Amino acid sequence: MVRRIVEAIAPAADDFIVEIGPGHGVLTLPLAGRIRQLAVIEIDRDLAAALPGDRIQVHVGDALEFDFGVFPQGVRIVGNLPYNISTPLLFHLARYAERVRDLHFMLQLEVVERMVARPSTPEYGRLSVMLQTRFRMEKLFRVAAGAFRPPPKVQSALVRMQPLAGPLGCGADELAVLVRTAFSSRRKTLRNALPLAAGDFTALGIDPTLRPENLSPADYVRIAQRTNCQRD
Numbered sequence: 001m002v003r004r005i006v007e008a009i010a011p012a013a014d015d016f017i018v019e020i021g022p023g024h025g026v027l028t029l030p031l032a033g034r035i036r037q038l039a040v041i042e043i044d045r046d047l048a049a050a051l052p053g054d055r056i057q058v059h060v061g062d063a064l065e066f067d068f069g070v071f072p073q074g075v076r077i078v079g080n081l082p083y084n085i086s087t088p089l090l091f092h093l094a095r096y097a098e099r100v101r102d103l104h105f106m107l108q109l110e111v112v113e114r115m116v117a118r119p120s121t122p123e124y125g126r127l128s129v130m131l132q133t134r135f136r137m138e139k140l141f142r143v144a145a146g147a148f149r150p151p152p153k154v155q156s157a158l159v160r161m162q163p164l165a166g167p168l169g170c171g172a173d174e175l176a177v178l179v180r181t182a183f184s185s186r187r188k189t190l191r192n193a194l195p196l197a198a199g200d201f202t203a204l205g206i207d208p209t210l211r212p213e214n215l216s217p218a219d220y221v222r223i224a225q226r227t228n229c230q231r232d
Contacts, residue, residue, distance in 0.1 A: 001147040002030060008140050008158060009078055009104050011035045016072050020063045020079030020089075025051055027080065032056055041066055064089055068096045075099060080106040083154070087111070087127060097134040097163045104140075109155040112139050116159070119216050126183040132217040133175065135161040174224040182212035182220070190215070200226060 005027065011017060011034045022028040022040040024047065032038050032055050039057035042048040048060045059066070064085060068077070077100055081089055086107050093103065107115075110123075116137045117123035131137060140158040145151040178194070185193040190201070191208035201208040204222055206215070215223075 001143060002026060004141070005104075005106070005158060006030050006034070008160070009076070011076075015076055015101075016074070017076045017078060018068070018071055020077065021082060022051060023047055023080070027078070028056065031078070039071065064092055068093065069099060071099070073099055074101045076101050077103045078105070083108045083111070083152075090115075090127070090131060094131060094134050100163060102163075103135075103161040104158060105161070106143060106156055106158055109142060109157045112157040112159045115139075115161075120214050124213050125186070126179050129179050129183075129217045129220050130176065131161070133164075133221055135163055137161055174228040175220060178224050178227070179220055182215075186212045188212075194223070196223070196227070 009017075009031070011031055013035055014037075015035050016037040017031060017035055017039070019028055019031065019038065019040045022042055023044075028038070028040060028051065032052070037057075038055070039059060040048075040051060041059045041061060041063050042051070043060070043062050045060055048058050051058050063079075068075070077093065086105075090105075093100075111127075114123045114125060114127045115131055116139050117125070117128045138160045140160055143156040143158060145153070145155065148156075181195070182190075182193050189209050189211060190196070190206065193212055196208075198208070200223075204219075204226060206219060206223075
């Protein structure tokens with residue numbers, strides 16, 4: 001399974017890769033053998049000290065608070081993310097979308113299904129929209145519980161995230177608030193869930209009787225851009 005994950009990442013010798021949460025180095029060492037520049041972020045000082053620091057840049061710290069902007073443009077990020085902090089960590093990493101080449105993460109299967117979910121499906125929600133407005137998402141394959149020691153009680157999957165071209169524009173700062181507001185009232189119609197006037201729905205070509213889960217990520221970007229650009 002480690003070999004399959006490395007093959008999916010497809011590291012090239014000149015790639016700069018950052019691994020989040022290397023732990024005992026199960027993925028770290030195979031990656032280090034194939035590239036010249038590998039950095040890791042490990043919160044556990046004992047685990048960090050056990051890694052071969054002569055071959056790897058070891059950063060001791062919390063990935064949730066780490067400034068990924070210190071790494072070079074085009075950095076590739078990988079990791080078996082802690083399932084209990086996966087959502088806030090993904091939101092944190094999305095801030096650096098314009099700096100990264102791609103991201104490959106092992107996550108709980110249910111989280112991956114939310115990440116790649118399409119509109120009007122039960123899994124589709126805030127996480128789906130916020131990530132799909134910044135990344136091209138692809139669920140690569142499932143990983144059985146037996147691949148881990150000890151085996152978890154949940155299924156896992158590997159996901160690939162590739163940044164979309166271009167910034168979001170003038171609605172970038174509005175998008176997070178808009179999507180949070182929408183999905184906090186996901187059973188309401190858009191007319192009642194979003195702070196838009198009737199003319200806004202008409203101009204955007206959006207049916208106000210739909211629900212938040214029926215809009216695509218592109219629809220949310222258009223709404224954010226309209227409301228923010230109008231104010232500007």
